[in-house]
Amino acid sequence: MGNFKGKVVLVTGASRGIGASIALAFAAEGASVVVNYVKNREAAEKIAETCIEVGGDGFPIQADVTSESDVNEMVNQVILEMGKIDVVVNNAFKPYVFNPDERKLAWELKWEDYQEQIDGAVRSAHYMCQAVFPMMKKQSHGSIVNVISNLVERPIVPYHEYNTAKTALMGYSRNLAAELGPFGIRVNCVAPGLVYPTSASKHTKEEMKELIIAQTPLRRIALPEDIAGPVLFLASDWSKFMTGQTLYVDGGFVM
Amino acid sequence: MKELAGYLPCIGEEEVETKILTFQKNGKSIEVEVPLLTTEQMNKVIETVKKASTDILKSFSTSEIVTIIDRAIERLLDRNSLYRQKAEELLPIVTGYDEEIIRLGLTAYLKTFRKHELQRFLVEDLGNPVLLDDFQPRVKGGFSKAIGPTLITHIWSGNVPALPLWSLISGLLVKAGNIGKAPSSEPLFSSWFAHLLVEVEPRLADCFAIVWWKGGDEEREASIFEQSDVVVGYGGNASLQSLQNRMPVTTRFLPFGHKISFGVVSQSSLDSRKAWKSVHQAALDVIRYDQQGCYSPHIFYVQHGGNVSPREFARLMANELENFQRRFPRRDLSIEESVSLSSWRQKEEMTILAHPQNEILGNETNDWTVVYEEHNIHFAPSSLNRVIKVISFENIEDILSSISPHRSYLQTVGIAADPKELFEWADSLGKIGVTRITALGSMTSPEAGWHHDGRFNLLDLVNIVDIESSAKESSEQFAPYVD
Numbered sequence: 001m002g003n004f005k006g007k008v009v010l011v012t013g014a015s016r017g018i019g020a021s022i023a024l025a026f027a028a029e030g031a032s033v034v035v036n037y038v039k040n041r042e043a044a045e046k047i048a049e050t051c052i053e054v055g056g057d058g059f060p061i062q063a064d065v066t067s068e069s070d071v072n073e074m075v076n077q078v079i080l081e082m083g084k085i086d087v088v089v090n091n092a093f094k095p096y097v098f099n100p101d102e103r104k105l106a107w108e109l110k111w112e113d114y115q116e117q118i119d120g121a122v123r124s125a126h127y128m129c130q131a132v133f134p135m136m137k138k139q140s141h142g143s144i145v146n147v148i149s150n151l152v153e154r155p156i157v158p159y160h161e162y163n164t165a166k167t168a169l170m171g172y173s174r175n176l177a178a179e180l181g182p183f184g185i186r187v188n189c190v191a192p193g194l195v196y197p198t199s200a201s202k203h204t205k206e207e208m209k210e211l212i213i214a215q216t217p218l219r220r221i222a223l224p225e226d227i228a229g230p231v232l233f234l235a236s237d238w239s240k241f242m243t244g245q246t247l248y249v250d251g252g253f254v255m
Numbered sequence: 256m257k258e259l260a261g262y263l264p265c266i267g268e269e270e271v272e273t274k275i276l277t278f279q280k281n282g283k284s285i286e287v288e289v290p291l292l293t294t295e296q297m298n299k300v301i302e303t304v305k306k307a308s309t310d311i312l313k314s315f316s317t318s319e320i321v322t323i324i325d326r327a328i329e330r331l332l333d334r335n336s337l338y339r340q341k342a343e344e345l346l347p348i349v350t351g352y353d354e355e356i357i358r359l360g361l362t363a364y365l366k367t368f369r370k371h372e373l374q375r376f377l378v379e380d381l382g383n384p385v386l387l388d389d390f391q392p393r394v395k396g397g398f399s400k401a402i403g404p405t406l407i408t409h410i411w412s413g414n415v416p417a418l419p420l421w422s423l424i425s426g427l428l429v430k431a432g433n434i435g436k437a438p439s440s441e442p443l444f445s446s447w448f449a450h451l452l453v454e455v456e457p458r459l460a461d462c463f464a465i466v467w468w469k470g471g472d473e474e475r476e477a478s479i480f481e482q483s484d485v486v487v488g489y490g491g492n493a494s495l496q497s498l499q500n501r502m503p504v505t506t507r508f509l510p511f512g513h514k515i516s517f518g519v520v521s522q523s524s525l526d527s528r529k530a531w532k533s534v535h536q537a538a539l540d541v542i543r544y545d546q547q548g549c550y551s552p553h554i555f556y557v558q559h560g561g562n563v564s565p566r567e568f569a570r571l572m573a574n575e576l577e578n579f580q581r582r583f584p585r586r587d588l589s590i591e592e593s594v595s596l597s598s599w600r601q602k603e604e605m606t607i608l609a610h611p612q613n614e615i616l617g618n619e620t621n622d623w624t625v626v627y628e629e630h631n632i633h634f635a636p637s638s639l640n641r642v643i644k645v646i647s648f649e650n651i652e653d654i655l656s657s658i659s660p661h662r663s664y665l666q667t668v669g670i671a672a673d674p675k676e677l678f679e680w681a682d683s684l685g686k687i688g689v690t691r692i693t694a695l696g697s698m699t700s701p702e703a704g705w706h707h708d709g710r711f712n713l714l715d716l717v718n719i720v721d722i723e724s725s726a727k728e729s730s731e732q733f734a735p736y737v738d
Contacts, residue, residue, distance in 0.1 A: 196582075197355075206359065214532070220578035 001055065003236060005030035008082045010075075012036045012065050012128065013092025015044035017198035018147065018224045022089055023047055025228035026235075027056025034078050035060045036092065065092045065124035075131035084139060085132050087235040090169075091147040094120025098194070099203040100157045109160055117165035121148075122172050129176060133185070142185040143235045146173050147227070150193045150250040156212070166191075170246055177244030186243040188234040193250025195222045218251030256283070258345060260442040261290040262449035264307065264461035266299040274467065276439060278349045280587070285348050289442050289467035294478065300464045301434065301482050305405045307461035308432025313403070317377065317387045320427055323459070325370035327451045332365050338447045346416050350441055351586030352544060357416060360543060363700050364417055368424055372703030377428060379704035380713040387429060387717070396724035401717040403429030404484030404507075410470075410498065411445065412489040413438030414547040415699075419445040422487045423463070425712045427452075433463040434479070442467060470494065477501050485509065485716055509715055511708060514549035514666035515636050517556065518695060519654070519680060521672035525561025525568065533671045534568055536696030538575035540669055541623075543699040545585055546639040549708075550667040550691070550698050553637040554644045556654045565647035566614070569627035573616035576623035576641060585622050585641050592640060599638035600624060634658045651680050655687055662688035666708060669698040 004026055014023040015037035023033045024047065033051050035058050037044035044060035051058025059081075063074035078085055094117055104113065125146055136142030148166040155163050170189050177187040194212055195201060209221055230247045233239050248254045263271065273288040292300065312320075330336045334343070342361060347354045366372070377384035381401060383391055390398040407426045411419040419435055423445060426433040435445050446465045453460045468475050476498065480486055485507045488498050495510040502508045518540065524533045540552050555572070557565035588596065600615070603626050607613050614627040623641035632648055634657045648654050658665065665688040670677060681692045690709030691701065706712070731737070 214535075218578075219531070219535070219575065220582055223581055 001028070002030040003232075004056070004087075007031045007086040008034070008078065008084050009087040009089070009235065010034040010036060010078060010085055010128075010132075011089040011091055012124070013038070015040040015047055015060075017200070018192065018195055018227050019089075019091040020047045021224035022091060022228045022231050023058070024050055024054060025225070025232055026087070027051035027058060028054040029232065030056050031087075032057040032082060033059070034074075036063055036065070036074065038062065038064050038092070065090075065128060066094075066119050068127045071124075071127040071131050075128075075135075079135055085135055085142070086139075087143050087145070088128055088132050089145045089147065089231055089235070090125040090128055092120075092124060093117075093147075096120075096159070096162050096200060097203055098157075098159065098162075098201050099205075100208050101205065102203075103157065103159055104161075106158070106160060113161045114164055117161040118168060121165035121169045125169055125172065129187075133180070136180075136185045137183045140184040143239075144173075144176070144185065144187045145231050145234045146170075146187070146189045147231070148173075148189045148191045148246065150191045150248050150254045152191060152246075153248065153254045156253075157208075173246075174244045181243055186234075186239070188239070188243060189246040190227060190230050190234065191246050191248045191250070191254075192222055192227045193248070193253050195224055195227065198224060212253065216251040216253045220251060222249060222251065256285040256345075256348075258285060258287050258341075258443060260287050260437055260446040260465070261467060262446050262453075262463065262465040263290060264300060264303045264464055266296060266303055269296055269299075271296065276442060280348045280351050283348050285345060287349065287442055289437060291468065292466055294475065297466070297475065297479065298482075300466065301406065301479065303461050304432040304434055304464055305482075307459075308405050308430070311458055312427075312430045312432065312462045315430065317384050317428065317430075320430065321370055321373045321377070323452065323456045324368060324373060324424055324427060326455045327448065328365050328368045330451060330455075331448070332362060332369075338451055341447065342417075342444065345443060346441070349443060350413075350416050352416070353583045353586065356543065356583045360415075360699075361417060364420075367700070367703045368420065373424070373428065376704040377713065380711045390720075390722060393721075397727060398722040400720050401429070401714075402720055403431040403717050405432055406483045407431045407433050407485045407487060407716065408479050408483040409433060409435040410486065410488040410490065411435060411438045413440030413442070415544045416441050417444040418489070418548075420448060421707070421712070422489075423448065425716060426487075427463075429713055429716045431485070431716065434483075435463070435465045437465050437467050439467070439470075471497070473501060480506050487511070507715075509710070511549070513664060514708065515553050515634075515661065515664045516550050516667035516669070516691075516698060517554040517634075517658075518552045518669035518698070519651070519672070519684075520555055520557045520568065520695070521670075521676050521680075522558040522560035523673045523676065524671035525558070525563040527562045530561065530563035530568070531571060533695055534571040534575055536671070536694070537669065538572055538579060539696050540698040541572075541576065541641055541643050542579045542583055542585070545641055546637065546643075548699055550701060551639075552643065552667075552669060552698055553639075554634065554646055555669075556632075556646050556648050559647055559649055565645060566627055566629070569614065569616065569625050569645035572643065572645060573623075573625045576625065576643075577618055580618070580622045580641075588640055595638050596621060596624075596640060596642065599642065632657050634661055651676075651683060655683055658684075659687040665689045667691040667693060667698050667701075669693055669695045671695045 009026045009031045011023045013019040014035040027033050035044045035048045048058030048060045063070040151163045152167040173187045272291045274291045276287045346357045386401045390400045409422050487509045489511045492512040495512045557568045612629045617624040626644045628646045
């Protein structure tokens, strides 16, 4: 306990699902957590309250991460109130329904479908990173963890636009890692497998879940809280000599 | 939160007393109000239902009734419908089961009551479903018609949500008036179904009632049984025995008492590739409704000789149960259940001293327990709630002798075996009292038209009226067209 005491952690899309679990896990280790949300204020406030209950601190801040001005405002507010940002977890993404039966086929996709997902994944991460670089450079430390997907390695379902955007985010992260290493800033990715239940996966059919479970050495699908551990690891000093890496959190589905 | 349970036919402007049953889970609570009728009101209900059964329900054709049930079930399968949403929201609180278990369980269960399954159900029992509508020629000569009772009373138990549908739908298919005593532990589903049927076909409004009374109310029960043609009872053997003692000899009593089910796993299903699948399916049977059903397994007998040994089967089972605990957590246990679980475990831990080759596997919070036993084939009920024994065996004959003394308790056996073994083992198991053989993973989902405890669901409810061939032949001489 208390591994993140005194640290300021910003988690985007933290009002529910994986983001909420990550926020709570940081708080349980004593961190002050900025619970970013775009719409669901009530849920974000609840998560922030729970952050306090579990031993950390929680501050809900509204910002649409695909808006540069929103992001800058949020980061400025955090720096103004808390003086620093140690960890950023880019978890928010453009809503996407993971339904293998209803997904668009390759020949049905328009460029706008890709653009939307790339904006949700890469543009938002870019705005966040640009906003925190000055502070992190000044601090000479910082850890950025980008949440991608194990589908980048093995598109068991080709959710084209989503997988492409997440793969782009992995490439983006590696390049940042190369550039920012000399400043003591680390950039890594966590790539979960199918996580259930979340609002994005609630339409995933049982047959699909069973198919994935049967091919997963640890024989189950991830829960939101399963993702938090590796994120905390990459944000902590335990991984201080790791950057540009992707950790797959999928029970061994990808290896 | 408040929810009304029960369904009453029109018995005039009556003030009906209600009883409130309270349920709680994860800080959510719900008060369910069940109707508690006076003897006079109950008699009025009986009279109304009997009249409607004769005047209305029996005027429907069987296929019309099938269509009505199908439409009601279709609504319950639609996750956007009001009743389905209510069920998904309230049943986890009422029963304590995990939301996902309820959602998946309801779909798997309800789809066995769709039109085509109901048709199969009818054909399975009657051969010719029109037998319920009209006199049909018989192979032996003459004609027969199946006549459903005027009134069936159902005494339901609530160990598994929505369970009352089996007997209620059976009663409707044979065009009987039905009065159901909603189970105290899950009084809602049967009530919703009754309301839904009336929404689909308003003419059925007086053909059934869902009521409640405290079990053991002898005077009330005696009066209802007296007026019923058939009583279908679910529950423990002691309570069924007490019902039977009060049953008039003229009332047909169909008791569905305590049963014990188990699994038998052949070494042929335990090769390097398929073993995990067998374990996974077996574990699903354990976690569905926390073994509360009569069809839920208490023991898996696992054969030596596969690449995966019985001991490894038990360990894989332990990991599956731990995985399922995360995916579909077990319901919270009552104090009595927790006490019974701990004492069961203590007893098992004592046996380890005498049998060091045995193993007890479990997590710290006792969410599940697997006991592995070798060289000690026996048959004993589990304490349930995800407590399962894995017992190794060499030959099927070795386990039969331990099981056969419990003949009256046997029901379902989940089997993973090759086709030759399946039929040979089924024959042996059938001889010692088992009535249902199914695949691992299907133990808790009997197929449409199954023979519950080896009996006929519909045929046991009806009377067959024969017109013997002599009557038909004799009638010819009185025909106006005789030359």
